[in-house]
Amino acid sequence: MSKPNLHKSALQEKDGIPQPESIGVASVAQIIQSRKRQPSAEELISGILKGDKTALSRAITLVESTNPKHLEKANQVIQACLPYANNSVRLGITGVPGVGKSTFIEAFGKYLTSNGKKVAVLAVDPSSTISNGSILGDKTRMEELVKDENAYIRPSASGETLGGVARKTRETIILCEACGFDMIVIETVGVGQSETAVHSMVDFFLLLKISGAGDELQGIKRGIMEMADAIVINKADGDNIKKANLAKTEFNRALHLFPAKSSGWQPKVITASAITHDGISNVLEMISEYLNLTKENNYFNERRQAQNQHWLLETINEQLKTNFFNHPEIKNLLEENKKAVQNNEISPFAAASVLLEKYFR
Missing domain, CATH: 3.40.50.300 (P-loop containing nucleotide triphosphate hydrolases)
Known part of the structure; x- marks a missing residue:
């Protein structure tokens, strides 16, 4: 009697029994195509209002994206959902x-x-x-x-x-x-x-x-x-x-x-x-x-109103900061001023003033 192969994996596929396809080639292509297609803002809004978690997830992904095109679409969805x-x-x-x-x-x-x-x-x-x-x-x-x-x-x-x-x-x-x-x-x-x-x-x-x-x-x-x-x-x-x-x-x-x-x-x-x-x-x-x-005692409504105002100001601050650091001229000027500050050629406060004046000019 021959000894069994002790090094052979127990999970190895038997000869002559091919593993069946778990999903058809056509189905794979269809799934890939559907994922590439981006739903419109109207489709997302309709899905969210119907309680569709998939539409909700895709809308949240838009909100979290830093792509300017996605931001515009996200704002459209949020504005439509706000009354609800x-x-x-x-x-x-x-x-x-x-x-x-x-x-x-x-x-x-x-x-x-x-x-x-x-x-x-x-x-x-x-x-x-x-x-x-x-x-x-x-x-x-x-x-x-x-x-x-x-x-x-x-x-x-x-x-x-x-x-x-x-x-x-x-x-x-x-x-x-x-x-x-x-x-x-x-x-x-x-x-x-x-x-x-x-x-x-x-x-x-x-x-x-x-x-x-x-x-x-x-x-x-x-x-x-x-x-x-x-x-x-x-x-x-x-x-x-x-x-x-x-x-x-x-x-x-x-x-x-x-x-x-x-x-x-x-x-x-x-x-x-x-x-x-x-x-x-x-x-x-x-x-x-x-x-x-x-x-x-109406504190609930007053607090929510105060929170709305707070996030208005926070959003303005965030957007100003993003626009400032993404400005093409500021990017180049910032690198120059960083080196100047490191070499003690200009103070950080003076360098900041130069950059801000350039941005708001």
């Missing part, structure tokens, strides 16, 4: 890396969809400052929510934008609202200034914390505490329940040291577990309580 927006609740969620933001959002999102709500998650992933790449792994981390028909997850790279969110996320919110989503959840990068940017575009700002990580005092010191409408001590399960309740007491004490909010709302601290789902329903009850209060 502003009917959702905008929730910002932040917390340091490792606090369990994605797991919490999935548990909270599944709870909302089980109650008949449609949820859109806009997750911002940090981009590498070296390679400019981004993992965009939020769909992988939220493997249950991503399969839910009433949920939509859109990961985006932060790029060079301060905090990872700006005009693109703001306009994406409008498109998601026009698509019929009841709750728009924006997950921040969680590494600094992103909290400020997200706070300026949401109705309710939620700060996630974990107990036993030594960040209780650090959390009290940071300005993020002043922006938070509520704090959720996440991972309150198993042996960590006692520590979570202790952290809840500490943060409650700290919150009473801050000035009263103009909304009339007293920030709350609750414990929750994204694993056991304990406390998840309390989060929704708390948000509902906040919305009832702020809509009754």
